[in-house]
Amino acid sequence: MSLQINETYDPRKVEKEAQSFWSSAGTFVTNEDSPGDKFYALCMFPYPSGNIHMGHVRNYSIGDAVVRFQKMRGKNVLQPMGWDAFGLPAENAAIKNDTHPAVWTYKNMDNMRNQLKQMGYGYDWNREISTCTPDYYRWEQWLFIKLFKKGLAYKKKSLVNWDPVDQTVLANEQVINGRGWRSDAIVEKKEISQWFLKITAYADELLSGLDTLNDWPSQVKTMQKNWIGKSEGALISFKVTDAESSVEVFTSRPDTVFGCTFVAISPDHPISINLSEHDRDIKYFIDKCNKTSTAEADIAALPKEGLFTNLYAINPINNESVPVWIANYVLSSYGTGAIMGVPAHDERDYEFAARYDLPVKQVVSPNKPQQLIDQPANNVYSDYGTLLNSEFLNGLESKEAGKVIIERLVAMNAGSSKIQYRLRDWGISRQRYWGAPIPIIYCEECGIVPVPEKDLPVVLPENFDFSEKTNVLKNLPDFYNVDCPCCGKKAVRETDTFDTFVESSWYSARFTCADNTNEMLDERADYWSPVDLYIGGIEHAILHLLYARFFHKVMRDEGLMKSDEPFIKLFTQGMVLKDGAKMSKSKGNVVNPQNYIDTYGADTLRLFMMFAAPPEQQLEWSDSGVDGAHRFIKRLWNTIYRHSEVFSSSHDVVIQKYTSDQQVLRRKLHETLLKVTEVMEVKFSFNTAIAAVMELLNAYNKFNIVDEKDRIVCQEVLEKIVIMLSPIIPHVTHVLWFALGQKKPLINEPWPEVDESALHQEIVTIAVQVNGKFRAEYSIKVGTTGDILTEQLLNLKEVKRHITGRDIKHTIIIPDKLVNFVTS
Ligand code: ANZ
Ligand code: ZN
DSSP: OOOOSSOOOOOHHHHHHHHHHHHHHHTTTTOOOOOOEEEEEEEOOOOOSSSSHHHHHHHHHHHHHHHHHHTTOOOOOOOOOOOOOOOOOHHHHHHHSOOHHHHHHHHHHHHHHHHHHHTTTOOOOOEEEEEEEEHHHHHHHHHHHHHHHSEEEEEEEEEEEEETTTTEEEGGGGTTTTETTTTTBOOEEEEEEEEEEEEGGGGGHHHHHGGGGGGGGGGHHHHHHHHHHHEEEEEEEEETTTTSSSEEEEEGGGGGGGGOOEEOOOOTHHHHHHHTTOHHHHHHHHHHHSSSOOHHHHHHHHHOOOOEEEEEEEEETOOOOOEEEEESSSSSTTSSSSEEOOOOTOHHHHHHHHHHOOOOOOEEEEGGGGGGGOOOOTTTOOOOOOEEEEEGGTBBBBBHHHHHHHHHHHHHHHTEEEEESSSOOEEEEESSSOBBOOOOETTTTTEEEEEGGGGOOOOOOSSOOOOSSOOOGGGHHHHHEEOOOOTEEEEEEOOOOOOOOOOOOOOOHGGGGGSSSSSSHHHHHHHHHHHHEEEEEEEGGHHHHHHHHHHHHHHTTSSOOOOOEEEEEEEEEEEEEEEEOOOOTTTOOOOHHHHHHHHHHHHHHHHHHHHOTTTOOOOOOOOOHHHHHHHHHHHHHHHHHHHHOOOOOOSSOOOSSHHHHHHHHHHHHHHHHHHHHHIIIHHHHHHHHHHHHHHHHHHHOOOOOOOOHHHHHHHHHHHHHHHHHHHTHHHHHHHHHHHHHSSOGGGSSSSOOOOHHHOOEEEEEEEEEEEEEEEEEEEEEOOHHHHHHHHHHHHHHHHHHTTTTTTTEEEEEEEEEEEEEOOO
């Protein structure tokens, strides 16, 4: 009856069979008119570095388990896959291996696609995206031009972290201890003209939107919130004496304005730059500051240092004149690049004042108004409190005092309230070759001219000898020489390329309609978006997710999509470690998935990954763990093999009543099913689900098989074990399902419902005796005893007949087995 399986488990054969079935049946090819609610699951797409690594295996095994489960639940699932294919490593590898970044990248994609297929992930390969193809990046060029026309993309000169070895601009996060993250070269500061996207225009929405993301880890939301860094305070204008100018400061504590004993400006504040032209000491100091990294954390760690400018500024609130200093801890990129120094209430100002002997004046006290005392001068009190030494503010509470000050400033035209964000606009220019060209033309007559829509895409040239270390587009006249689209005169193209974060900011939307050659997005984007489940590493908690949320809102505002957020649920999986350290090439502790696919098969690797640790936690690689996973699959195989040899479904035995042994096993089965269902749906603690199924298999193996009815129960248990494991080990279960006599493929099977009666109403049949003689059989819920039990039994007519007219002296109860009424 059942499809024969071999006695021994051969993963290679099994996996080939399952994979070719899914691919020829088009199991994971998705379309929009299939029945069921849509379920869009996405794992962060890989950089095509050469081979898949264990981090990918873990991430994608989780995603695939959920997708297969949701499919069996009747959802219309989409699970796409693609390549984050632009980026610097391709250039470095190309130089090293004397090849071309394009050649290297496409070769890697082919290899890794093949590996992902060997893992059996249920991707809709029809929607594959490679971000380095013009089909893809033409749409971000198109969107960029829209943003340019709206003022949301602009060019400005800015000070950047310059990596002199990689010859590129680095983001602050790419500067580690003052050195480039890849080259390890000491990073310099350089002012260059760059393109920016105005993400700050969305700062407020990016912040408030976090409140709607109930299925995101709160840790990620906090990181985003801090990154956006909303701060409420005031701008205060200080007139500079002996100069026409004034210095505007941003403060989050306008209540402390009477405590201001100096003003400090950043080394690249216009006043500093101005002064440096005639003052060598200042120039020297500024140059020194420019040698350090711009990363805030690095600056915060530096000893506070400064230089007096010989200028004084007038505090508009009390007309006091205070010295103006240039200070290394004042960031040029935050607020106004200038501060009012309040050493009594700000740690940094205190450290600075102590070093240069500047006065410390306390104006806020932790105490109630009645007991104001001066603070010792070496104790910085930075909390809110009650005002003192502040004339008309004395006795007020900080918040209230701040409001009063802002009112005054506004009335005096010397300041205003201000909401300040830490978030900066996103610099997207990269002086690199292997990226999407920025679609801009520079004309001497017309200035900055966007490439007309009809001329898109601006294709990145690939057909040339790649060997230069500098931005090769600058060396390709065929690329950059162009006629101005406005006036027709000779003009030049922009030779910078987009930051690769641009590509990954909208790929989730593009997967919904990857084949559309006429539009960036179409109505399918609204059908599938937002992504129901997004899975990836915590290292992308800030930038990638923030940029993706920003792009989603931008696309919405362009009328391309309706939803407000790209990802409903975010799941961040833990790292894979070897000997306690993150697997990495530099540490030489990388374990290659391919070796395990070849020796044990993909199912073993998947099972190990899902079983060895809770998915959000770190997972320690263990060869013996892999062995254990493999042994379990073999045990399952043997169990089903033995069962299928003897079980015949061609009988007409019907079970009217389960024996108590059968009930115990069925209860275990349905408890397990309940648990696994919950895990797959919400909890994601796959390791506990697998453990529960393993326990169930143990219980099964202890089950005493007597007759055909027992075998029917066995069949039910084995079928459901196979179903429950199928999202995790899809190949072997695909084959075992047929071995259990099934005709339809497992992946098309609906996920089974829990049999509530098996859970709750476990029934036992009790023998009822009167004076030791069997009189009746009675079925009742397990564990029923006492009066509840005896009252029911005394109502049985066989019992009644034998006890009428007698007194019951006592009752013997053996729970769940027997009741004996002893009469006089
Ligand atoms: C006076 C003051 C008194 C301040 C006090 C703090 C405490 P957040 O909350 O992060 O927005 N600040 C402003 N611009 C700065 C810059 N460019 N570089 C370095 N520091 C800067 O921080 C705002 C506070 O950071 C501002 O409020 C200012 O110091 C400082 F008891 O002004 B405060
Ligand atoms: Zn022109």
